Amino acid sequence: xxxxxxxxxxxxxxxxxxxxxxxxxxxxxxxxxxxxxxxxxxxxxxxxxxxxxxxxxxxxxxxxxxxxxxxxxxxxx
Amino acid sequence: xxxxxxxxxxxxxxxxxxxxxxxxxxxxxxxxxxxxxxxxxxxxxxxxxxxxxxxxxxxxxxxxxxxxxxxxxxxxxxxxxxxxxxxxxxxxxxxxxxxxxxxxxxxxxxxxxxxxxxxxxxxxxxxxxxxxxxxxxxxxxxxxxxxxxxxxxxxxxxxxxxxxxxxxxxxxxxxxxxxxxxxxxxxxxxxxxxxxxxxxxxxxxxxxxxxxxxxxxxxxxxxxxxxxxxxxxxxxxxxxxxxxxxxxxxxxxxxxxxxxxxxxxxxxxxxxxxxxxxxxxxxxxxxxxxxxxxxxxxxxxxxxxxxxxxxxxxxxxxxxxxxxxxxxxxxxxxxxxxxxxxxxxxxxx
Numbered sequence: 001x002x003x004x005x006x007x008x009x010x011x012x013x014x015x016x017x018x019x020x021x022x023x024x025x026x027x028x029x030x031x032x033x034x035x036x037x038x039x040x041x042x043x044x045x046x047x048x049x050x051x052x053x054x055x056x057x058x059x060x061x062x063x064x065x066x067x068x069x070x071x072x073x074x075x076x077x
Numbered sequence: 078x079x080x081x082x083x084x085x086x087x088x089x090x091x092x093x094x095x096x097x098x099x100x101x102x103x104x105x106x107x108x109x110x111x112x113x114x115x116x117x118x119x120x121x122x123x124x125x126x127x128x129x130x131x132x133x134x135x136x137x138x139x140x141x142x143x144x145x146x147x148x149x150x151x152x153x154x155x156x157x158x159x160x161x162x163x164x165x166x167x168x169x170x171x172x173x174x175x176x177x178x179x180x181x182x183x184x185x186x187x188x189x190x191x192x193x194x195x196x197x198x199x200x201x202x203x204x205x206x207x208x209x210x211x212x213x214x215x216x217x218x219x220x221x222x223x224x225x226x227x228x229x230x231x232x233x234x235x236x237x238x239x240x241x242x243x244x245x246x247x248x249x250x251x252x253x254x255x256x257x258x259x260x261x262x263x264x265x266x267x268x269x270x271x272x273x274x275x276x277x278x279x280x281x282x283x284x285x286x287x288x289x290x291x292x293x294x295x296x297x298x299x300x301x302x303x304x305x306x307x308x309x310x311x312x313x314x315x316x317x318x319x320x321x322x323x324x325x326x327x328x329x330x331x332x333x334x335x336x337x338x339x340x341x342x343x344x345x346x347x348x349x350x351x352x353x354x355x356x357x358x359x360x361x362x363x364x365x366x367x368x369x370x371x372x373x374x375x376x377x378x379x380x381x382x383x384x385x386x387x388x389x390x391x392x393x394x395x396x397x398x399x400x401x402x403x404x405x406x407x408x409x410x411x412x413x414x415x416x417x418x419x420x421x422x423x424x425x426x
Contacts, residue, residue, distance in 0.1 A: 015295035045372040052420040
């Protein structure tokens with residue numbers, strides 16, 4: 001699930017949660033300008049694809065803004 | 078003593094002794110007096126009420142042709158003119174539970190008091206508990222006797238036109254209604270009592286119960302994304318421009334499925350958001366923010382994912398009761414599974 005209110009998604013039991021940008025523009029941010037907006041959206045969507053390819057055992061956050069190329073799942077609790 | 082109440086009992090083909098699954102498509106029939114569990118039910122009712130007739134219907138007939146079944150049941154109820162209808166107990170049996178809920182709701186619409194009994198997780202209880210008085214039972218028939226006794230007790234009270242108190246005190250399933258009543262002591266006193274009980278490790282009963290969310294077993298990861306079919310679902314209220322399907326902006330009763338087989342991206346000329354829970358103007362300029370088709374197409378072209386599923390799923394995910402949302406989600410998931418989709422990206426606003 002891609003959601004800007006990712007804490008809510010985690011506490012209600014979604015197992016793979018990707019941090020979205022904002023409620024009004026979940027997969028990107030128009031205020032960044034077209035190029036960066038596209039890069040950010042792409043980062044969110046590829047993070048979501050990484051999430052569905054990663055084993056999880058409980059609600060887990062995948063943060064597209066997390067530094068580093070490797071994605072370490074961060075746990076909710 | 079006043080005359081006994083006239084009661085009508087509803088049972089399925091199994092409890093009527095007609096047969097099991099092989100007879101589940103039998104239509105509506107009636108018998109005078111009690112049948113099957115109606116006998117101990119009559120004992121539980123004692124002199125307070127008499128089961129004048131039993132209405133029987135096969136579970137499949139009821140679930141496949143509810144209108145026809147309920148029309149016949151309605152006619153039978155007019156004929157028997159009961160003070161109260163008792164249905165079940167259905168325990169954990171899903172179709173039977175739904176049938177009992179339908180029959181009780183229909184009886185209530187005809188102005189007849191009605192009560193049924195089933196396990197709280199029975200679909201009949203999760204779908205209809207707001208309108209019908211449902212007495213909780215165990216999951217299997219081994220809890221028949223206590224279930225019948227409680228069913229009888231509620232039937233007599235409802236048949237006499239008594240108003241029930243709150244569900245938590247009376248012991249029927251909560252109907253999700255709030256009614257004003259006087260608890261006798263002001264809220265701050267009750268809150269302090271609870272706080273004290275909590276600090277001293279004593280048990281207490283909250284007045285605002287918290288419904289813990291379901292735990293869902295995580296799906297196994299996709300082994301190879303480059304060969305996977307990925308679908309997209311959004312609760313952001315995506316609709317075709319002008320909302321020709323007349324989707325609601327909140328409390329969705331249905332979702333819509335659209336083909337994007339020929340599309341590279343969602344354009345504002347063809348798509349927009351209709352959702353009462355956030356400002357839609359940004360999405361209306363670029364609908365890919367709530368359903369990332371443009372991104373996924375790029376990733377499909379570059380070979381990062383195998384295939385973008387040609388159907389997308391959309392509804393507004395705001396002000397929707399959990400039970401309704403669960404059913405919508407289940408239906409979408411089943412559809413995706415049948416289509417052989419490997420994974421889905423759900424964008425929630």
